[in-house]
Amino acid sequence: IIIPSAISVFRYNTIRQNNNNGSEEVIIQPNIDPYTEKYTGPFEDQLKRVITMAEAEITDKTEWVITPETTIDDPANLDDLANDRYVKMIKDMIRQHPRINVVSGIVTYKLYPAMKEPPTVSARIIDASGLYYDHFNSAIKIDSGKSFGIYNKSKLVPGIEMQFSNGLTRIITRILPYLGGTKWGYGIQKDRSCFEDASNLFKIGPVICYESVFGKFVTEYVKSGAQAIFIITNDGWWKNTNGYKQHLYFASLRAIETRRCISRAANTGVSCIIDIRGKRTTQTSWWSKDVLKGVICPETRITTYVRYGDYLLWFSAFLSAIILLTLFLAIPIIEKLRNLLSKN
Secondary structure, eight states, X not given: OHHHHHHHHHHHHHOOOOOSSOEEEEEEEOOOOTTTTTTTSOHHHHHHHHHHHHHTTOOTTEEEEEOOTTSEEEEXXXXXXXXXXXXXXXXXXXXHSTTOEEEEEEEEEEEEOOOSSOSSTTOEEOSTTOOEEEEEEEEEEEOSSSOOEEEEOOSOXXXXXXXXXXXXXXXXXXXXXXXXXXXXXXOOOSSOOOEEOTTSOOEEEEEEGGGGGOHHHHHXXXXXXXXXXXXXXXXXXXXSSHHHHHHHHHHHHHHHHHTOOEEEEESSSOOEEEOTTSOEEEEOOTTXXXXXXXXEOOOOOOOHHHHHOSHHHHHHHHHHHHHHHHHHHHHHHHHHHHHHHHHO
């Protein structure tokens, strides 16, 4: 216990973060109650609140604006994002500040042509015409260019976002409140993908909410080239319980494992900036309307954890199995020796 702790303290105090080529960022925490306000609209007013908060803090040096998960909850067509009215609202803000890259949470959908079988496990049929569609909990990157960066959440929350059979879905819907996914379920993206700034110099790993719980999963962004990590989330479901705190602590673990700076945008808090030591250098209060400003710096080092994943876990499990097996084999031998000694 003492030796690993001493090594950790030494490493915490000696590791150095790259503070060169940093990018100014603005993190928005709009504080929209997910139980009474978030999913009832009007969605346009909610986005206006986010945009107004951002515009008050954007400067000529700002390069990134980060907003929470499902900032846009009115589903947008993945094949026609340029004409989505909410995307157009963000585009209007970018025209006033052409330097910025906006990373925002958005619910999207994709339409498939008529076919006999569903194209994906999560696809739902529209009607007897054979047309299918998928919904996604997505992150979108919007800049002054014509193209968009899209990442679809891959680690879905069981019972809330993960689709089951129709019968089971009806049962779960009766037990659980509507939390933005139970009614339809979400599709997933197989591989991790990163967002790049307009100059293609800075790559960001967009992590959506529940995905930040899984260490090895987050390393896949780094393996794809992520130099920093953005976590967008909506922790208001927890209310004021330890749930939102635990979820927050996971973000620090991901920073330590990957040695990547993390910017966390949460709808109701806690939003924060985390350095590569896992320390929150600045943060908002829980359940408050707030804006954070800071600098995010790129990192390119590849840690042992990124390279090998949960090797300590598997080694410990193997070692534990060997110890248990040895004990079970040793017990009969010890009993025989004891009986032999007692006879003598």
